[in-house]
Amino acid sequence: MVTPNIRSLLASKEPVQDVTVQGWVRTRRDSKACTFIELNDGSCLRGLQVVADNSLACAELYPKILTGASVRVTGDLVTSPGGKQAFEVLAKNVEIIGESDGTYVLQKKGHTPEFLRSISHLRPRTNLLGSVFRVRSRMAFAIHKFFQEQDFFYVHTPIITSSDCEGAGEMFRVTTLPQGSAAKPEEDFFGKPTFLTVSGQLQGEVFACALSKIYTFGPTFRAENSNTARHAAEFWMIEPEMAFYDLEADMGLAEANVKYLLKSLFETCGEELEFFNKFVDTGLIARLQHTLDKPFQRVSYTDAVDLLLKSGRKFEYPVEWGQNLQSEHERFLAEEHFQSPVTVFNYPRSLKPFYMRQNDDGRTVAAMDVLVPGIGEIIGGSQREERLDLLEQAMAAHGLSEENYRWYADLRRFGTVPHAGFGMGFERFLMFATGVSNIRDVIPFARTPGHAEF
RNA sequence: UCCUGAGUAGCUCAGCGGUAGAGCGGGUGGCUGUUAACCACUAGGUCGUAGGUUCGAACCCUACCUCAGGAGCCA
Structure with missing residues (x-):
């Protein structure tokens, strides 16, 4: 029935x-x-x-x-x-x-998110988590719509991988060898060391260099001991990769993607938005509407450093060209200076992974990060190095073996094309879209250091 | 991993050196087209754990555990 x-x-x-x-x-x-x-x-x-x-x-x-x-x-x-x-x-x-009895812990009164996290099996029955997970489903669907409407192909990159997307973080080892085994990696299930993926980008490039426009949308794993409201060991990432795109086009796609999702959010999640705006973050709807209406600000890393130096602001970490932008710097840019999402581009080469395209100045690469107020980095991307000689130099400089990345270099050896892509953390986006301030409350079963319940 | 703060009833909290409290939730009774219903009564607690100080510790001290906020790393 x-x-x-x-x-x-x-x-x-x-x-x-x-x-x-x-x-x-x-x-x-x-x-x-x-x-x-x-x-x-x-x-x-x-x-x-x-x-x-x-x-x-x-x-x-x-x-x-x-x-x-x-x-x-x-x-x-x-x-x-x-x-x-x-x-x-x-x-x-x-x-x-x-039946239920008096020991059922959910009351009609409000519960703290911390308590609800301790009952992940019951919390979807609450107004807050029920709303979050309805929004999560609709946004996942909207992501597919956005890319499919523009002739992108959905590619299933591997979950288990033997390649390290260098710079993305620590990896979880996948093995069938018994604990404490002295066996060599050659004796393991795959005959070599394997890991849970930290990014589908490198494999995504393979398909972009064949189907032109592709995207991945799947789980990603980082074994970092990060204990913050914005990090999880298992999270979902959207990674488009486009042949014949330069950094400019890449930044444009990232902005269009965020705006498409917000438009869809307003169209399909009105009740939930009203609820979040009332009980979670009273500035939410105004901020999302502002993000939707205004063009994202763009600033080069070099100009951003100048802005920070001239701000007259005392920062805990010093601002210096060649150093990473710290949280406080990113917050100043997005929340105070621009008061809107801002895309920072052309970062120092020394700060970024080997695959990013070297700019003509020789000291920066065609990288970009989208920073949003309240969350910080929500998207990171770049134009990829398509010139074989420069790629090989970068690999050598990062100490990567030519043999392991031969397949990756082959994409440049045979019919290379300019291409670019980015990664958007799905949970980071959901935090921005719902006003929920802890990543553990926008993912059904959170995996964080010390926690893998269910 | 580092810094800061917090752990008291099923939940949210008050109490901060002298007999363990409230609201909600549960039970019983009452009232009522109610809507976080209302009113009365009632059950429910090794005050995170282990030490210490004190005549006396939920309260002061130490260690540990857990959680939260911030930082680093990143998405």
């Missing part, structure tokens, strides 16, 4: 006879002649009010209908005399599918 979800019932234009609805009880209130059940099935933020008269045969069950119980209700969808909802279901029968 398939029953209509609450979302579709609440969208009804008129009363409907004989409906069956199923869901979980958020709360029950007794009245003299009837009981009121607030029913939610996760199909939307709002719940459906069920009114069950005490004269029904099922009335003896009412005391057992506690918060968290699952019930099946048959009745009529009628206009509600109460002020807080247009429709309600006047029950003819209420059936308990699964």
Whole structure:
């Protein structure tokens, strides 16, 4: 039996006879002649009010209908005399599918995100996490739409890899050898050391140099001991890679991508946005609207350093050409100076990985980072070095073996083309889109140092 | 990994050297087309763990554990 979800019932234009609805009880209130059940099935933020008269045969069950119980209700969808909802279901029968008892920890009062993290198996039933995960699903779909509408092909790059996307971070080892084994890597399952991927970029380049425009969208793993609200050991990344794109075109695509997603967010997640704006971050909708309406600011790394030096601001870390921009510097640029997302480009060569394209000045590479207020870096990308001789020099300078990266150099050896791409952290984007300030609350089951529950 | 702060009832918190508290949630009763319903009663706690100081410690000190915020690394 398939029953209509609450979302579709609440969208009804008129009363409907004989409906069956199923869901979980958020709360029950007794009245003299009837009981009121607030029913939610996760199909939307709002719940459906069920009114069950005490004269029904099922009335003896009412005391057992506690918060968290699952019930099946048959009745009529009628206009509600109460002020807080247009429709309600006047029950003819209420059936308990699964009971709940007084030990069910979710109350109708607010819970802290920290407590909800300790019950990851129940937290999707809350308004906050339910909203986050509905948004997550719709944004994932919008990402595919954005790229597919522009003739990008979705490529499934490997999860297990033997190549290190240098500069992306520490890797998790994948092995079938017993713990503490002294066996050589040649004796391992794959005959060589293998790892969980830190990026699909290098393999993405293979396909961009064949299908022209591709994207990957999948899980990524970093074994960094990072303990912050913005890092997870397992996260999802969107990585487009485009042949015949230069850095300018790359930056343009990154901006268009973010704006497309925000437009889709406003169109498909209105209720959730209102909820976040009310309970999570009161400046959220205004900030997203501003991001959508205004062009992203662009500034070269060199100009950004000048801006920081001339700001008259005292920073904890000194600003110096050739040094990484620190969090406080990025925050100053995005939150105070530009007060909007800002794309910083042309970073010092010494700060970046081997595959980024060297600029004519000899000291910078065609790299770019998109910084957004409140989160910091949300996108990192570059034009790739397409000139074989320069790529080989860079590999040598980074101490990479020619043999391991021969396949990568082959892309330049045979029909090389200018190409570029970027990576966007999906969870970072969701934090920006929802105002939720901890990455652990925008991913269903967070993996962070010391934590891999479920 | 470093710095800072916090751990008291199922949840959110008050108490900060002298008998362990409230609201919500649970139970019982009442009232009521209610909507974070309301009213009364009630059950529920080795005050994170282990040491120490003190006549006396939830409170002061030390170590450890856990969590949070910030930093580094990055997406």
